[in-house]
Every structure is written in C-alpha cells, then in structure tokens.
Amino acid sequence: MLDRVVPPLDPAVPLANEARSLADLFLRRAAATPTAVAWKAKKNGEWRSTTWAEFKARAMALATFLAKRGLAPGDKIGIVGSTRPEWCICDVGGQLAAVVTVGAYPTLAPGQLAYVLDHADVRVVFVEGKDEVEKILAVKHEVPKLELVVVWDTRGLEETLRQHAWLMGWDEALEAPGDASLVAARVEAIDPDDTALFIYTSGTTGPPKGAMISHRNILVTLGGVHFNAFSRSDISLSFLPMAHAAERILAFWGRIDFGIATAYATSVPAVLEELKEVRPTLFGSVPRIFEKAYARIQTEVDKAPPARKRVFRWAESAALAVVEAWQRGDEPSLPARLAHRVADKLVFSRVREVFGGRVKRFITGAAPIPRPILAFFWAAGLPIYEMYGMTEATVVTHGNRPDQVRLGSVGRALPFVEDKIAEDGEILVRGPNVFKGYYKNPEATREMIDEEGWLHTGDIGRKDADGFVFIVDRKKHLIITSGGKNISPANVENEIKASDTFISQVHAHGDRRPYCTAIVTIHPLEAVEWAKARGHLGDAQADALRRALLASPLSRPPGLAPVMEKATTDPEVQKRIASAVRRANTKLARVEGIKRIHLLERDFSLEEDEVTPTLKVKRKTIEKKFAQVFDRLYEDPGFGILIEEE
Ligand SMILES: Nc1ncnc2c1ncn2[C@@H]1O[C@H](COP(=O)(O)OP(=O)(O)OP(=O)(O)O)[C@@H](O)[C@H]1O
Ligand SMILES: [Mg+2]
Known part of the structure; x- marks a missing residue:
C-alpha cells in the first residue's frame, strides 16, 4: 500500500557492520567510494561537490594537527557552529586522531556554552566565526582547561587573532598534510567500547547532561536501523544542528555508512529556497518544522478563492480516505483510488514541489507530532516516518518502517x-x-x-x-490533578494544536489543581495575515514581516510585537481560539478538558529560554516563569478566556 517501496536499482552499500570504530568506518567509506560525492556546498552562488577522497585528505590533515598539538587519545575537542562542511571535517578529523568529539549548539548563551566546554574538559575548540569567538572571549575565565580556539571563518577577527596566542585560523590548522602512519596507528588502537563522542541532551527537563556514546553504540545503531535500501543517488539537505544526536549520528554518520551525499544549506533561512535547488530525496526534521509547513499550507488554502478551496478540500478528503483505509488494513475502493489519483495530480504534486518535488521519505522524531499532520503528509504523497529514541540510547530505538507503519505510534x-x-x-x-x-x-x-x-x-x-x-x-x-487523575499534557496539547492552524504552542497546566488550564500562543505569520486582512497592516509592511518570518520562522522582526498584541487582544481572534479549544475538549476525556486559557501576546522562544535548540518546550521553565499567570487562571474570574465552566 502507501508504504510499499520499490528497491532501488543502484542500492548504496552500508559498511557499519564491518567497522570497529567511527574512524575505521570513515576510512572504509573513503576507500570504497573515493570519487563519489560526499557533500555539496554553495560557493559564489554555485553548488560545488567534494568527494570522499577530498574529505579524507582534510580530515587526515586535521587529525595530524591535533596529534602534533599534543592531544592524546581520549582527550576532548569541542565543535561549535552551524551545520557545514567544517563541522564534519572536525568530527571526522577528531575521530581519526582518536579524540572524543563534543558538539555544542551555536545558539547557546555564553554561560551555557562555558558550562558545556568546561564540563566536557575540552582542550581545543573549533568555532564558526566572530559571534562564537565573542562568546568565548566573554567567558574564557570559566573554561580554564581550554588551550586553543580555532576559527573557521576569520572575517572581522584579524585584530583579535593578532591579540591572542590561543586563537588561530582554520587554514593554518589545515596547512600541513596528514601523516598517514600516525593516523593509522591511532585508529588501530581504538577499542570499540571506547567513548567516541559526547552528546549533550537537549535540556528539556533540566541542564543538559553529557552522554558518553561508544563506537559500538553507534555502529550497532547504524548497522541495525536498516530503515530500508537507500540509493546511491539519494541526496539530503542538511541544516539541523550537528550538536543533536539525530543529525550527528543518524544523518551524518549514517551517510558515511551508506556513502550518500548531502547538500549543506547556506543558512537556515535559505532552506526553503535551496530545497528547490537541491531537490533532496530524503528529508528529516523535528515536528515543529512539519507543523509549521502544515499550518502554512492550510492557511494558504483558507485564503484561496472559493473554487480553488473547494478543489483542495475535495482532494484532501479523498486522499485522507485512502490513508485511513490503508491504516485499517482495508483495500480502498476503486472510486476512492481514482479520486486519489486525480487529487494527487491536481493538488498534491504542488505541495510536493515546495520540498523540491523528489522527496521519497520524511523522517520526524525528537518530540510528539499530532496524528492529523502525519495523515496529511501521507495523503499528499510525502511518506512521513515517525521515529523515537533518546540520546542515551544512541538516538533511536523505535521507528515506523516501510510496510510497518502505524500512524500515531513510534513504530516497533x-x-x-x-x-x-x-x-x-x-x-x-x-x-x-x-x-x-x-x-x-x-x-x-x-x-x-x-x-x-x-x-x-x-x-x-x-x-x-x-x-x-x-x-x-x-x-x-504527567499532570496529576488534585482529584488524583493522571493526565498527559502532550495529548491535550496535540489535540488543541490540531484543531486550528492559527495556534502555535500550547502548554497545558493542572498538576495538583482541580482542573486543567493552558497558555496558548498563535503563529506570528498567521497574526500578520490576519492583521493585513483586517486592515491593521499596510501591504508593504505585511509583506516585509511575512518575508522575514518565512525566511526565519523563529525570528522576531521589528514591528511584529504590536501585530501580535493586536491579534491576541482582538475579541474575534479570542473567540476563534476559544472555539478551537472547545472543539479539542470534545475529543478529550472530561478531566483533560481545558477550562480557561491565557492567550500569550508572543510565541514561546529560544531567546527567552522557553524552548530547547531542538524546539521542544521547556515545561519546567514555563511553569516557573508563568506561575502567576496560572494562579490567576484559577483565582481571578476576570482573567484569561473562559472556555467552559468547571
Ligand atoms: N517520536 C517521539 N514522540 C514523542 N516523544 C519523543 C519522540 N522522539 C523522542 N521523544 C522525546 O525526546 C526524548 C529524547 O530527547 P533528547 O535525548 O534529545 O533530550 P531530552 O530528553 O529532550 O532532554 P533532557 O534529557 O536534557 O531533558 C525522549 O525521551 C522523548 O521524551
Ligand atoms: Mg532526556
């Protein structure tokens, strides 16, 4: 049925089962397919390819540099920057020198960065550019074991480089060629049970913890994911943070395993445009991104002229009927199949174009995703496989796989x-x-x-x-109400999020309370569309805001705050959100029902430390920060928006 896949004619051959360490895996890859493309990166507006042999030459040079700087096997190096080729050369170069490689999110605040670098005993850190160097300058005294900082992009740092002996440019570090016998000796001595890398957890429930992941952990995971046969011509677009286990282990080391190429997005805002240039065949991300894409498509449809809107809604329901039949294990009827085919041609091929038109597989994980969103993407001919796991279990333990898909589950x-x-x-x-x-x-x-x-x-x-x-x-x-009922906030939140695309985030509250309440936020982009439609925003202003938000959905462009305030205090919007929550309540158990909400005048954000770099809501932080809001939702009958009486 929908999840049946045809085996590729040019299957990529994985190597993880033969390898003893990550370094060994990489060397086998470079030997097996030296002239194949390892990655593409854009330079002066043009995509240029780098082969596995070229990748190896640079990684060997870096490994030699580290060894000559006195780093012994097991010492730690740090890597802080966006997802780009240099990150990967550092990771592999470190592995070839038998050191432990530790990634940190470039979005961390200086204090958070100092915490990770110091906790991990990092001696040498590789950083992206000026921003990261400035962060390190601010906290260097908190990281006494740090000896050397190597900068990939030295633009704007010429003076700083002269001032500090502990600072060095990337080109200088890679100047000398690699010493093959030195590297071979290091790689030979690695034990599969040695720690290969540290991954700091996302920090959803508290400060991130440094998980020690061994070579065996990773090789077993890669060798056993057997998600299904990849093709040698598969290509992905990389933009998710390498500090997270999914991008680092499954995507990056997984590509080394299979010899698959990727294209490095120039920046996160460039992703939308570069999807159309690269036309990836594989696309993995976190639920937040799929939720936003879904909301976007649905709002576009709502705004469309009535005739187009009717066609879309017809296509959507025809396709969803086929999805649900497949999930029940039924054969869809012939008319349903025909309708689906027409719908696909007329409507969904255009949805797929947004992702470049060639995506064979989406992968989602790291946080829950509402089932209706999964069903929609399957309906649109974009198979989306949900996986589950955690850093401490080397990223993934469960997954939906072709021929084994149960929507709403994380698989077997x-x-x-x-x-x-x-x-x-x-x-x-x-x-x-x-x-x-x-x-x-x-x-x-x-x-x-x-x-x-x-x-x-x-x-x-x-x-x-x-x-x-x-x-x-x-x-x-888990919320335990004062009546002793157990409630899963994620379940409640997903139901509410799925009931109106205007809604961005929901935080359900109710531990030791008689009933549940929630903080709800709305999508900034939807607020802009609404303000424009109501004449609160001029066309030019709305366009500027829309462009800024589409380029970078998490940003807060100037002029957004008043729009958000206008929208969230508007009686019409409040009514709309209230009825969405009411609709969700009808699908929930009585005790789960939300009685009152507070509509926040902004979205949860990374800068306010309300979401992790992987875009998961930090529930503890929200509970603490909005403690008074929650109190008032129970104590002050004039506060918030009443959904239903208790
Ligand atoms: N498909 C999924 N559905 C629901 N939750 C998921 C899914 N995949 C992963 N998770 C959640 O993510 C967690 C693993 O995330 P990760 O290791 O990145 O750090 P974290 O647990 O968010 O942060 P910390 O451990 O620092 O609090 C899992 O324990 C689970 O709660
Ligand atoms: Mg965890």
Whole structure:
C-alpha cells in the first residue's frame, strides 16, 4: 500500500557492520567510494561537490594537527557552529586522531556554552566565526582547561587573532598534510567500547547532561536501523544542528555508512529556497518544522478563492480516505483510488514541489507530532516516518518502517533493541545501543540504567499487540490533578494544536489543581495575515514581516510585537481560539478538558529560554516563569478566556 517501496536499482552499500570504530568506518567509506560525492556546498552562488577522497585528505590533515598539538587519545575537542562542511571535517578529523568529539549548539548563551566546554574538559575548540569567538572571549575565565580556539571563518577577527596566542585560523590548522602512519596507528588502537563522542541532551527537563556514546553504540545503531535500501543517488539537505544526536549520528554518520551525499544549506533561512535547488530525496526534521509547513499550507488554502478551496478540500478528503483505509488494513475502493489519483495530480504534486518535488521519505522524531499532520503528509504523497529514541540510547530505538507503519505510534523496537513497559507505564529499553553513562555523573547514570541493564527512558508509553509503541508523555510531565487523575499534557496539547492552524504552542497546566488550564500562543505569520486582512497592516509592511518570518520562522522582526498584541487582544481572534479549544475538549476525556486559557501576546522562544535548540518546550521553565499567570487562571474570574465552566 502507501508504504510499499520499490528497491532501488543502484542500492548504496552500508559498511557499519564491518567497522570497529567511527574512524575505521570513515576510512572504509573513503576507500570504497573515493570519487563519489560526499557533500555539496554553495560557493559564489554555485553548488560545488567534494568527494570522499577530498574529505579524507582534510580530515587526515586535521587529525595530524591535533596529534602534533599534543592531544592524546581520549582527550576532548569541542565543535561549535552551524551545520557545514567544517563541522564534519572536525568530527571526522577528531575521530581519526582518536579524540572524543563534543558538539555544542551555536545558539547557546555564553554561560551555557562555558558550562558545556568546561564540563566536557575540552582542550581545543573549533568555532564558526566572530559571534562564537565573542562568546568565548566573554567567558574564557570559566573554561580554564581550554588551550586553543580555532576559527573557521576569520572575517572581522584579524585584530583579535593578532591579540591572542590561543586563537588561530582554520587554514593554518589545515596547512600541513596528514601523516598517514600516525593516523593509522591511532585508529588501530581504538577499542570499540571506547567513548567516541559526547552528546549533550537537549535540556528539556533540566541542564543538559553529557552522554558518553561508544563506537559500538553507534555502529550497532547504524548497522541495525536498516530503515530500508537507500540509493546511491539519494541526496539530503542538511541544516539541523550537528550538536543533536539525530543529525550527528543518524544523518551524518549514517551517510558515511551508506556513502550518500548531502547538500549543506547556506543558512537556515535559505532552506526553503535551496530545497528547490537541491531537490533532496530524503528529508528529516523535528515536528515543529512539519507543523509549521502544515499550518502554512492550510492557511494558504483558507485564503484561496472559493473554487480553488473547494478543489483542495475535495482532494484532501479523498486522499485522507485512502490513508485511513490503508491504516485499517482495508483495500480502498476503486472510486476512492481514482479520486486519489486525480487529487494527487491536481493538488498534491504542488505541495510536493515546495520540498523540491523528489522527496521519497520524511523522517520526524525528537518530540510528539499530532496524528492529523502525519495523515496529511501521507495523503499528499510525502511518506512521513515517525521515529523515537533518546540520546542515551544512541538516538533511536523505535521507528515506523516501510510496510510497518502505524500512524500515531513510534513504530516497533529496532531489531537490536529489547523493549518493555514497566508497571508504572515507563518504557524500558535494553541493548548494545545503551550509552556508557553520563560524563562525570555516575549517580545520574545509576538512576537511569538498572542492574539488569534496562535503560529507564523517563517516557510513559503503551505497546499494542503487534509491538507498536505509543508514547503517552514524559513521566515527569504527567499532570496529576488534585482529584488524583493522571493526565498527559502532550495529548491535550496535540489535540488543541490540531484543531486550528492559527495556534502555535500550547502548554497545558493542572498538576495538583482541580482542573486543567493552558497558555496558548498563535503563529506570528498567521497574526500578520490576519492583521493585513483586517486592515491593521499596510501591504508593504505585511509583506516585509511575512518575508522575514518565512525566511526565519523563529525570528522576531521589528514591528511584529504590536501585530501580535493586536491579534491576541482582538475579541474575534479570542473567540476563534476559544472555539478551537472547545472543539479539542470534545475529543478529550472530561478531566483533560481545558477550562480557561491565557492567550500569550508572543510565541514561546529560544531567546527567552522557553524552548530547547531542538524546539521542544521547556515545561519546567514555563511553569516557573508563568506561575502567576496560572494562579490567576484559577483565582481571578476576570482573567484569561473562559472556555467552559468547571
Ligand atoms: N517520536 C517521539 N514522540 C514523542 N516523544 C519523543 C519522540 N522522539 C523522542 N521523544 C522525546 O525526546 C526524548 C529524547 O530527547 P533528547 O535525548 O534529545 O533530550 P531530552 O530528553 O529532550 O532532554 P533532557 O534529557 O536534557 O531533558 C525522549 O525521551 C522523548 O521524551
Ligand atoms: Mg532526556
């Protein structure tokens, strides 16, 4: 059915099962397909290719540089920057020198960055450019073990480079060619159970923890994901942060395993445009991105002339009927199939064009995604596979796979993973992918891995008769009302988000309260469209805001704040949101129903430390920051928007 895939004629051959370490895997890749393209990057407006052999030459030079600087096997190097070729040369170069490579998000505040670099005992750090150097300058005294900072892009730093002996340009570090025998000796001595890299967790539930991931952890995961056959001509577009396990291990090291090329987006704002140039065949991201794309498509349709709107809605329901038949295991009827085919040609081919027109597979993970959004993408001919896992289990333990898709579930355990649901509902996993522990935090490690080797994920889930796992919520996030009822906020939030595309974020609240309330935010882009339609914004102003937001959905361009305030205080908008929440309530259990909401005058943001770099809402932060708002939702009958009486 919809998830059936035709095996490619030119299958890519993976190598992880033969390799002993990441360095060994890379050397095997460069030897197996030296002239194939490892990546494409845009220079002066043109995409240029780099082969695996060229990649190897640079990584060898870097490994030699590190060894000559006195870094011993097991020492730590840091990498801080956006996702670009230099990041990858550093990661592989570090591996070839047998050092532990540690990534950090370039979006971290100076103090957060200092915390990670210091905690990881980083001796040498590679950073992107001026912004990162400035952050380091501000906190250098908090990172006493840091000896050297190497900068990829030295523009605007000429004077600073002269001032500080501990600062060096990228070209200088790569000047001398690699020493093959030195590297060979280092790689030979790596034990598969040595720590290959640290990944700091996203920090959704507290400060990020440094997970020690071994070579074996990664090789087993790559070798067993067997998501399905990739083609040698597959190509992806890379823009997600390399500091996160998904992009780093599954995507980057996965491409080394299979020998698949990627194109590095020039910047995150450039992604939309470059999708059309690169036309990737694979596309992975976090739910937030798919939610935004979905909201965008739906609003465009709502704004369209009535005739077009009718055609789209007809196509959508025809295609959704086929999706639901497939999910029930039924053959769709002949008329349904015909309608679907027409709908696909007329409407959905255009939706696919937004992603370049060649995407064979979307992958989503890292946070829950509402089921209607998954169903929509399947309907649109964009198969979307939800996966689940965590840093501590080397990114992924469960996944929907071709011929094994159950929408709303995160799929079955991967072949090398054992899973079970504990009595209290917590998902436990065991296998060779379970990490070595948290760096410098044995107590936290002991709390997480029990004597029998089960990793306690902290997530509550259930498993159906066929082994498909459904995530309920995080254990720590469960709301227990004062009446003693257990509620999953994620479930409530997803239902509300799915009920109106105007809605951006929802935070449900109700722990030790008699009933639930919520903070709701609206999409800035939708607010702009609304303000324009109501004549609160001139065309030029609306266009400028729209362009800024489309280029960078998380930005807050000047002029946005008053628009957001206007929208969130407008009675018509408030009524619309209230009825969306009411609709969601009808789909929820009575105790889950939201009785009152506060419509926030802005979206949750990275700068306010309300979401992680992976765009997950930091619930604890929200609870603390908006404690008074929540109190008033219960105590002050004039506050917030009433949804229904208790
Ligand atoms: N498909 C999914 N559906 C729902 N939740 C998911 C999914 N995939 C991952 N998750 C959530 O993400 C978690 C793993 O995320 P990650 O290791 O990046 O850090 P984090 O748990 O968010 O942060 P921290 O451990 O620092 O609080 C899982 O434990 C789970 O809660
Ligand atoms: Mg976690």
